[in-house]
Amino acid sequence: MTTEEKITQLRFELREHNQNYYVLDNPTISDYDFDIKLKELQALEKAHPEYNDPNSPTIRVGGAITKNFDTVAHTYRMYSLENSYSKEDLEDWEKRIEKQVDGTVEFTCELKYDGASISLTYENGKLLRAVTRGDGFQGDDVTANIRTIKSVPLQLKGDYPPLFDIRGEIVLPFEGFNKMNEERIEAGEEPYRNPRNTASGSLKLQDSGEVAKRPLECLLYSITGDRLPLNTQFENLEKARQWGFKVPEAAIVAKSLDEVLEFVNYWDVHRHELPYETDGVVVKVNNLQQQEELGYTAKAPRWAMAYKFKAEQVSTVLREITYQVGRTGAITPVANLEPVELAGTIVKRASLHNADQIAKLDIRERDTVFVEKGGEIIPKIMGVDLAQRPADSKPTQYRTSCPECDTELVRQEGEAQHYCPNVDGCPPQIIGRIQHYISRKAMDIEGLGGETVALLVTNGLIINYADLYDLTVGQLIPLERMAEKSAENLVLGVEASKQIPFERVLFALGIRYVGETVAKKLAKHYKSIDAIAAASEEDLITVDEIGDRIAQSVVAFFASEENRAIINRLKEYGVQLEISAEKLASQTDKLKGSTFVVSGVFTKVSRTELKKLIEDNGGKVSSSISAKTGYVVAGDNMGPSKRTKAEGLDVPIISEDDFLEMISES
């Protein structure tokens, strides 16, 4: 391949990866590998300036503008950052700086939080606009989405400049990310890959109501504007904090490169204790005057450098592939590894997802595999070191029978997972279903934990969740580690679960694909278990967000005589299997007494229809927002001044969908 061909090929590949990463939020190679390719291209271009191209990925910032939002030009360009992976890189950088500026140089060190970059414009202390980085010159106007993020101040405090931009990162804390994924897995959906891509994808959602449900946060790191009263980057950070922005506490001024490295080394180890994902440290020249002298390259400031933490990948031997059975009978293949240290923890196991994944990577027992803990929380097998494959190695044959009950596994058309169909006789399914029933988001039974459930099942005291309601203190005391007090608490906890509202009971039943959200929708729509049990597939799919797969699963659940018997018992014990009359009444009241202001353009019903719906349901329509307004129903393009007013008066702003749901409830 000629140099020119090589350059063209690298540019093509990098553009593809940029597209996957920034636009589709679904990268297909690791950041480390991406950066290696980019460095290779940079080196080739430097050696062969005759092939220079202003559109090369070495020059252009990788983001893009989507057609779904208004495109807005940045007043001040948004740059990327130069990357480094070693102490030497940093030392070279310091030398270059010292040649260009006078006087001593101090640095700030900040953590490099990994999310989606955002630029916020504030005018007279109010949030005017929020724009994504896009291609660095212009980005998507995502103001409506950003407003839903609680850590973005809508009104600043103290002594702020009249007009400025502030830049930061929209991130998703691990906790919220994991929670979102639990819900997706519960609902049979593919989990999100990592917090960064999920945060970035969230900003591109069309429905701000959906964005509001995600626990996003906004961490700020720099202020730009004309004639700002600031001299150093560190002051910048402190000021921003005083004005009400969330500025990470972990930032220091370093007087030397040694102090920078100390900060880097400390956080390389301790970053795993932080609530958000970080991928490095950003080192900046602290003095803003010096920053100005240094200026910018085509793509990044010369006064800043990102020091990236090492990609966390290790190789180890895959000892054995075992198979786990979940509460729904789903089989998960698990890689049992030669224990190895990775990102501060010892890793012994990694999920292999499903049969296709094993086949795709051709993973075999006794292979040496690469394990990575990048953005993902669960360690992942990235590939196989074929050079180390034993000569007598054979391709993995996926298990054909259940490891727990030996029943032949089934795999339905279009499903990635194999299942054990022995629902009523397979121990982990029996135990798993009851554990799910008692779990925090379901019946939240105090005094009863997962291990006790297993103990109760293996001792033959219960075989399904309805049996919990028959348990007596006398039966429990003989059990291992069960004191009288804990036995009493358990029975009281079970009793208290009879007050848990219907939508959570429905989730607790553990119907495949009926996660929390689906359970809520079904409960709201049908209002009682009897109505759901009587619904046909065709009827079920008319409910918002219920597709064929969920509808089939619901029908199959209620077709089972055992399930119906269990539900009848729950009913007799007094578990909530319908929405209570009081709750229904309070929902209707919400509409009856309230005044609504309607603003913006609507897509599902016209404004006139909307107003009629309000009045027909006993509500009042008003044209101006006051403290007495009950709700503002906001369509597209709702005026910003109206929004500010509603927010100032603490009047809830609801979307068209929220409103229609409210109507359907009453």
Ligand SMILES: NC(=O)c1ccc[n+]([C@@H]2O[C@H](COP(=O)([O-])OP(=O)(O)OC[C@H]3O[C@@H](n4cnc5c(N)ncnc54)[C@H](O)[C@@H]3O)[C@@H](O)[C@H]2O)c1
């Ligand atoms: N895997 C892939 O396919 C793929 C594709 C494209 C890019 N990437 C990765 O994306 C990165 C390049 O993306 P990039 O151009 O967004 O650069 P970057 O993420 O490396 O650095 C620039 C960004 O860092 C953020 N940042 C966080 N904390 C900051 C702070 N305290 N001060 C200043 N900025 C801070 C800013 O949002 C800024 O835009 C590389 O690491 C590359 O590996 C990967």
Ligand SMILES: [Zn+2]
């Ligand atoms: Zn089984």
